[in-house]
Amino acid sequence: MRILHTSDWHIGRTFHGSPTLDALRQVLAALVAQVREHGVDVVIVAGDVFDQATPAAECYTLLTGALHDIREAGARVVVTSGNHDSAARLGFQSTFLAQAGVHVATDPTALDVPITIDDEHGPVHFYGIPYLEPTIVRRLWPDTPLRSQADTMAHAMRLVGADRAVRGGRSVAIAHCFAADVEPTPGVEREIRQGTLDVVPLAAFDGPDYVALGHIHGRNTLSDRVRYAGAPLHYSFGEQSKPRGSWLVDLDAEGLAFVRWLDLPVPRRxxxxxxxxxxxxxxxxxxxxxxxxxxxxxxxxxxxxxxxxxxxxxxxxxxxxxxRPPHRDADERSGYAARVGGEERSDTDLVDAFLTHVRAGEGPTPAEAELVASIVREREGAETLA
Structure with missing residues (x-):
């Protein structure tokens, strides 16, 4: 079975105020061409399909067109919800869509019920784990302490492992989270991690033949079996050096056979x-x-x-x-009050220190210094007469 692992489409996101729908449409068209060229059987979208919980109408139109084209190219689709998605909206009519070969996994209570797709070697079980917010889903498993993303994902994978043990066969898990040893892109993937509390250990993903992760916008390989595909577009200057694309994953009769990266075009670098x-x-x-x-x-x-x-x-x-003024040393990077405080300074010295601070080390020009000195003399003279 040949799988294309993608994630984080973020349909509807803007780039510094500019719309990205046309660029994303172009990139997804290239992805569909890859599905056709490489004979892909299943396309995975590992969360954050939309950028907002309430997408605009044109976002749904783009998604519908992309899913239609992927199916027409011969692949089935497995989609999970991310932290940007509304699970309820994304999962609307999921039962109906499954009949058309588009499987949308948004129900946490069904994360251990796989989507099973057969190939010439037998079944492959796809476990779609939607984004799990601990404060929301802990009521579903009241007997299990779920204080963090790490706790919640470990519990989800235990449920998946229990089902795998009964079913046997090959399996793929899909999740949307922070995993250990991955650094977020500054200003981008910030919503579901506080410090290191919600980092999911790599060991939590033991078991499946392949684990398709979403949420990190850059390509990352945590092990041969556990990978991030990243976003299809650059959504931040912090991502500019990171390639855009998808993982092409082959499963043979025994499990994972090989994984290869496929680049996607960058509409505007x-x-x-x-x-x-x-x-x-x-x-x-x-x-x-x-x-x-x-x-x-x-x-x-x-x-x-x-x-x-x-x-x-x-x-x-x-x-x-x-x-970005020239490099300042530690003293110059400190606040103005800290730099001029702690000693008695004349008014002229204070103005000089202020100008040096805001000008990244350049003090007043001779003309400015003379002007300041004359103003100070006038004020001191007025105070003497008073």
């Missing part, structure tokens, strides 16, 4: 450029970023006026601008 604002606006070294999504980091000592408008004149897809 992401780049981070850095330099003074004038360099960014005029430098030839940034010419190849004109058609890319751009994160611009300008290094001028002081904030510059209207940088986004000016940068978009050269980079139409500039998505974000960051002021």
């Amino acid at each position: 992401l780049v981070t450029i850095s330099g003074s604002l004038d360099e960014l606006l005029e430098g030839d070294q940034f010419a190849d970023a004109v058609d890319a999504w751009v994160c611009a980091q300008y290094t001028d000592a002081t904030p510059q006026p209207d940088p986004m408008r000016r940068l978009r004149a050269r980079f139409p897809h500039c998505a974000t601008v960051e002021h």
Whole structure:
């Protein structure tokens, strides 16, 4: 059996305010072409199908079209819900969809009831584990302490293991969680982990021939059997260096045979450029970023006026601008109050320290210093007369 492991489609997500539906439609069309080219039997979507619990109408249209095209290409589909999805909405008419070869697993009480698909070697049992929020699902298993994602996923896998022991045969588990030894993408996968409390140990996934994980947006291999496919699009500049694609998984009569990565196209690449604002606006070294999504980091000592408008004149897809003045040492990174406190300072010294702080180490110019000194003298003279 040949399986294509995908996850985290996040249909409806925006990229710094720009819609991504057209780009995702293009990428999913390439995924369908891979299904057809490689003779894929089953496509897995391991959670976060939608980006929001209440998707817009056009999001449903995109999903319906993608599922139709995958089925037309000859593969069945197994979908689970992630923490971004509404399980109830995603699972609507799941019984009806199963008759069409699209299996949607959103019911935690049925996570140990597999979707069984046969090939020439016999059955393969797919255990779709929806995202399990401990505070919500612990009422389903009142006799089992479920304080964290780790507890909850370990319990779910025990239930799966018990069913596997009875059924026998080959099996695939699908889950949406943080696993050990995986670092999240800054600003992206933040909702279901606090510190290290909800990291699921790799040992929890022992047993199945393959474990298809979702939630992390970058490709990760935790073992030959346990992998993250990541998202099909880049949804953050923190992901820009991570490839987009899916795992092509082959099961033979004995179990896992081989796994191969298939790249997906990147409709518009992401780049981070850095330099003074004038360099960014005029430098030839940034010419190849004109058609890319751009994160611009300008290094001028002081904030510059209207940088986004000016940068978009050269980079139409500039998505974000960051002021990154030159490196400051530990003292310079401390707060202004901490830097000037603890000793008696003259008014002139305080203004000098303030300007040095906000300008990343550059103090007042001679003209500014003279202006400040004259103002201080005037104020001191007025106070003397008073």
